[in-house]
Amino acid sequence: MKPTRILLLLVAVVLAGCDRPSSFSSPEMEAASRQLVPQDPEIAAIYGRSCSSCHTVAATGAPLTGDASAWTPRMAKGMDAMVDSVINGFGGMPPFGLCMDCDAQQFEALIEFMATPGASHD
Numbered sequence: 001m002k003p004t005r006i007l008l009l010l011v012a013v014v015l016a017g018c019d020r021p022s023s024f025s026s027p028e029m030e031a032a033s034r035q036l037v038p039q040d041p042e043i044a045a046i047y048g049r050s051c052s053s054c055h056t057v058a059a060t061g062a063p064l065t066g067d068a069s070a071w072t073p074r075m076a077k078g079m080d081a082m083v084d085s086v087i088n089g090f091g092g093m094p095p096f097g098l099c100m101d102c103d104a105q106q107f108e109a110l111i112e113f114m115a116t117p118g119a120s121h122d
Contacts, residue, residue, distance in 0.1 A: 050099040
């Protein structure tokens, strides 16, 4: 195979792994997602180290924290399916969503927090 074709194939594979933003998020919505923090200090710490780096940046393709339009169809699948997606990885999200020491209850709390429409969580 020619080097040009190999390069094009590699680029196609890499791009296929990238998610598109889940909704047409405005810069304001993205900025608002960065202001949301879970009330529970333990969940807030986990969110800060494991979730916020993707769920506050629309370009990652992850649904933004507090973006009801992005979370509603996901939440319709049920909490068990959501937790399963976190544990096994889904799309661009790695297994365990970067929290290797989290348990299912913590994942549920994180999902519920992120899926809650942009009301204040501090």
